[in-house]
Amino acid sequence: MESLRVFLGLIFLEEDMEGHQSFFIRVKHIARALGAVLFPLFCLGCGQEGRLVCETCLLTLESRPVFLCPVCHRHGVRGQCCSLCASQSFLSSVCALFPYDEKDLGSAILRFAKYHSAQSLFSVFEPMIHHFSAHNAWFLSEIDCLMPVPLHAKRLRERGFNQSVSLATILSFSTRIPLVLGLKRTRNTPHQALLSRAKRKENIREAFCVVEPALVSGKNIIVIDDIYTTGSTMQECAKVLKKTGAREVRGFTIARG
Template sequence: MGLESFLIRIKDYIFPVFCLGCKKEGDWLCENCFIKLNLTGVFACPVCHLSTDRGIVCQNCLEKSVLNSHIAITKYEENGLVGKVIQTLKYSWAEDVLIVIEQMIERFVDNYPELFINIDFVVPVPLHKKRYVERGFNQAELIVRLVAKKINKPFKNVVERTRYTKQQAKLNRADRLENLQEAFSSKEKLLGNILLVDDVFTTGSTMQECAKALKNAGVDKVVGFSIARG
């Protein structure tokens, strides 16, 4: 037995891992549970959620969307398996659950390689410094590195939050829009097509604002990519 596998055995002994699906000891998601995941993709307009080819913006929403399209690997269900995987990654300091996400990304990219051919750079949605400190790491950045590696395109962490966004719920509508505007900017000029990556896509407002910052920096197209879409 090599030193590495010996150390992994010790770690497994001290911190046993149980499948998030069936609770069997051994892996974060056992093979039987992994094959139950639906990895056929969610391709829908980033604004109105209408199903579209490759997730491109529908005709009706063209003027409302900075994102050119949005792709997700799977549907987000908080109490479903994918929800558990993402929650575990975010809140349990369990970075090795990333192995499951890596397998999902690999499977998806192998099924749809044509979606990534025209991408020039892979960029993460940034987490604000304050939240970064609270949580210790940016899960979007970990995920985006896996995506960049799999599609063999350069990773660029260029979008930054220019100020802390106040809690949206406490603001009226006008203030809400203003609150999100200019919350992001790009650290450098960029050309080409960007794959903008986050873990979960819900309303899409954060991704739209990041896309705006990227287009202001010279980018041509921005394709949103998420592990799951709510």
């Protein structure tokens, strides 16, 4: 037993006085090198080996804001509801950084980051978010807080992170608008992407609640998500917020389907 303690003590030694790397640091470097050999990374844009997004492809990413009515998806002034749909929407307006296209690099990054637990990959959208906030100040005016769409606790454990929180954090840093985790997912619903438009609306019904009414009452809020397709998820969040006393709810996403 004593020899085992000595052995473990030697393994867990930190850097010595001469600055030699500790066991942990050496193992980390070895693991990284093995990972690069066994599981090489290829650019999602051009296929070049080395990184998920190479420097050349990274430079091609640009913000192409989408401003469409949240309900009928027709072009709307500043993403606001058109006159025909105003009574059907809890969202006053929705803006996205770019249109969703399966062949587009931005959309490929979004899919990979979300479904392969590559949280750090969301950082590639940071320059686009900064550009959007700098050139669309009107959308951010009079906003009291940013509120990401929540994941259910089980889904969060499986994925390891909430992509909406990652994106909201970047926008909050860019705009200095407070990020508030004011919504909670009350039940674990099937993935929306697997459902029809009608079933998406039913699937997400009453799936959210407000954590603390005081965080919402009388506030102008932007709800953050990664993609807006039918809008069922974001509309349900907006409905709960409005019923709890929010003055206005807008939506912001990376992509618009």
